[in-house]
Amino acid sequence: MKLGFHIGYWSSGPPEGALETIKTAEDLGFDSLWTAEGYGSDALTPLAWWGSATTRIKLGTNIVQMSARTPTAVGMSAMTLDHLSGGRFVLGLGASGPQVVEGWYGQPYPRPLARTREYIDIxxxxxxRKEPVTCDGDFFQLPLQGGTGLGKALKPTVHPLREEIPIYLAAEGPKNVALSAEICDGWLPLFFSPKSDGFYRAALEEGFARPGARRSFSDFEVAASVPVIVHDDVEAAADLIRPSLALYIGGMGAKSVNFHHDVFARMGYADVADKVQDLYLAGHKKEATAAIPTSLIEDTSLIGPAAKIREELAAWEETVVSTILLRGNAATLRSVADALS
Known part of the structure; x- marks a missing residue:
């Protein structure tokens, strides 16, 4: 199983010591480095800036939000970063959710799967760069229909370093996971659990079985963000993860539409997820955080003494996951690398 470093998106500002941690990840032999975006820092600028200090590690976005940019703009960025990195770029895309898509980007959210198909095709x-780019879809028209009539189908002026750049899709629901297997080169799960492996394996198999699917299990990447904390005290390690989980389960989405909440409900924690969401949306964030049981954290994380983590890693190695994406500073990456070795 490969290791990657997920620096994520920024909170109030750039993360301290980011460049040192990135260089440490490359020195430790990590396979990949990933950035993200929400509604603050973007994913592409930090990846280019910090990635320029690396020479080997793959540079990926986890994720670029599709509603933030037209598909041709993302294609331009992908080609540019692929050239600048010497062919190390991986494009991770995601639909995000209606709160961000409609509230921040002012774009419509309905039918995200159909929109994703058109987007990735473009x-x-x-x-x-085989032919001028065209699309006569429900969401995208190239050239635009009903405009001045002067639009022209174009090819990018830049010749690609690689005619295919790997595209991974962030997905949590079974239909979107199947779509990733059908039209993409990898899947970026969030809150994966070995206990849910059968559920996700079936969704991936459905996608691989569709006509025209690009990949199979043998050459498809699954890069999962997994909290890993080496600590003698399991409860103390769990406390470091609880606030983030409370935010995602309780506050990252509306009461009626929260895909992160749904993940934990499918995992068997429906009552917990409901309670956390109710408390969080009512403004009781501390109580929401405290309501998350350690068992839920252990199902989706690797925490505790190094021996415990090594023992539990065996279950992860039997799943569809091919890369574990870690977070933390340089010291965290060293301790985790030692624990997993």
Whole structure:
């Protein structure tokens, strides 16, 4: 199983010691480095800035939000970063949720799967540079219909370093996971648990079985963000993760639409997820955090003494996950690398 470093998106400002941690990840032999975006820092600028200090590690976005940019703009960025990195770029895309899509970007959210199909098709056309880019879809028209009538189908001026750049899709629901297997080169799960492996394996198999699917289990990447904390006290380690889980389960989405909440409900924690959401949305964030049991954290994380983590890692190695994405500073990465070795 490979290791990656997920620096994520910024909170109030750039994370302290980011460059040192990135260099440490590369020195330790980590396979990949990933950035993210929400509604603050973007994913592409930090990846280019910090990635320029690396020479080997893959540079990925986890994720670029599709509603933030047109597919041709993302194709341009992908080609540019692929050239600048010497062919190390991986494009991770995601639909995000209606709160961000409609509230921050002012774009419609309905039918995200169909929109994703069109989006990725256009990105692949841009990168391949075989013909002028066209699309006559429900969401995208290239050239635009009903405009001045002067629009022209174009090819990018830049020739690609690679005619295919790996595209991974962030997905939590079974239909979106199946879509990733059908049209992408990898899947970026969040809050994965070995206990849910059968559920996700079935969704991936459905996608691989569809006509025209690009990959199979043998050459498909699954890079999962997994909290790993080496600590003699399991409860103390769990306390470091609880606030983030409370935010995602309780506050990252509306009461009626929260995909993160749904993940834990499917995992068997429906009552916990409901309680956390109710408390969080009512403004009781401390109580919401305290309501998360350690068992839930252990199902989706690797925490505790190094021996415990090594023992539990065996279950992860039997799943569809091929890469574990870690967070933390340089010292954290060293301790985790030692624990997992």
């Amino acid at each position: 990105v692949r056309q841009v990168v391949a």
